[in-house]
Amino acid sequence: MGYTVNRLNAHTKGFxxxxILIAMLLLSMVMFIGSLSFSTFSQQWQKDMGTFTEEVANAKNLVLLQKAINGIANYIVKDTDDDPAYFFKxxxxxxxxxxxxxxxxxGQQALVRLSVAVNQDGSQQLVYEESPxxxxxxxxxxxLPQSRFMQVLLTDEQIRFNYYGWQDQQQRSAYYEGEPTSPKxxxxxxxxxxxxxxxxINITWGNNEPIIFPVPNDNAYQIMYTSEKSTDA
Structure with a gap:
């Protein structure tokens, strides 16, 4: 009987x-590693979501810009010498x-200004301004009228424009006369x-591939412009 009691006491002996200290240390290490991993994952997730949100906003703004460029009008004004001139600068x-x-x-015509503004940190912004x-x-x-609406379309580095077309009327005339020249x-x-x-029109920024926006042209306006210039001459 005494042997049985002593055996039970041996089995009920605590840690x-x-x-206990070793167990607490191991538990603390597991909790620290878990907390660190969650913090790293959370920061990366927020960074990825921020980048994704920015890319979605940029894509939406570029669609709006494409709409405005596709609607470019063959608009003729008077220049400083009162001669007819295509308005595109x-x-x-x-x-x-x-x-x-x-x-x-x-539903209206409007003058659009696109400009590149430089921030204090050296980054650049593509700014859209509109004058209806x-x-x-x-x-x-x-x-030119004052702008009434403005929106930043994107923020990046080295934002720039290029244009595909004729540099002047002489080059265009030479092409139609059969000379070996072409738009550039x-x-x-x-x-x-x-x-x-x-x-x-080509818009490029950062290391991205250039985005090319075709510009519609109306030959009727070109004929009118050419005939008016010939009459003035």
């Missing part, structure tokens, strides 16, 4: 202090045109010099 950091499909002023013609139409190339990608394009709109 020693050292065993662009260089690698600045672009101005008239569109029939503006982003904000739906609900008050006064644009009649002269040197009397150029960093500046002025409708008053070429007598027509460019065939395409």
């Amino acid at each position: 020693t202090l050292i065993e 662009g260089n690698d950091k600045y672009l101005v045109f008239i569109t029939n499909k503006p982003v904000f002023s739906v 013609f609900d008050r006064n139409p644009l009649l002269r190339i040197d009397e 990608w150029i960093s500046e394009y002025f409708g008053e010099n070429s007598g027509m709109l460019p065939y395409a």
Whole structure:
């Protein structure tokens, strides 16, 4: 009987202090590793979601920009010499045109300005500005209305424009006369010099592949423009 009691006491003996401390240490290590892993995963998730959200916003803005560019109008104004001139002005950091499909002023014509603004950290923003013609139409190339709407389309590095078309009327005339010349990608394009709109606009930023937006052209306007220039001459 005494042997049985002693055996039960041996089986009901608890953990020693050292065993408890070792168990707590192991549990703390597991909790620390789990917490660190969750924190790393959470930060990466937030970063990925932020990047995804930014890319979705950029894609949406580029669709709106494509709409405005597809609606570019063959708009003729008077230049500083009172001669008819195609309204389209662009260089690698600045672009101005008239569109029939503006982003904000739906159902109206509007003047659109696209410009590259530099932030304090060195990054760049592609800024969209719009001036609807609900008050006064644009009649002269040197009397541009003030912008009434503005939106940042994207933020990145090295945002720039290029244009595919004729640099001037002489090159275009030489092509139609059979000379070996052709449209080129150029960093500046002025409708008053070429007598027509460019065939395409290229927008590039960062390390992305360039996005090319075709520009519709109306030959009827080109004929009218050419005939008016010939009459003036």
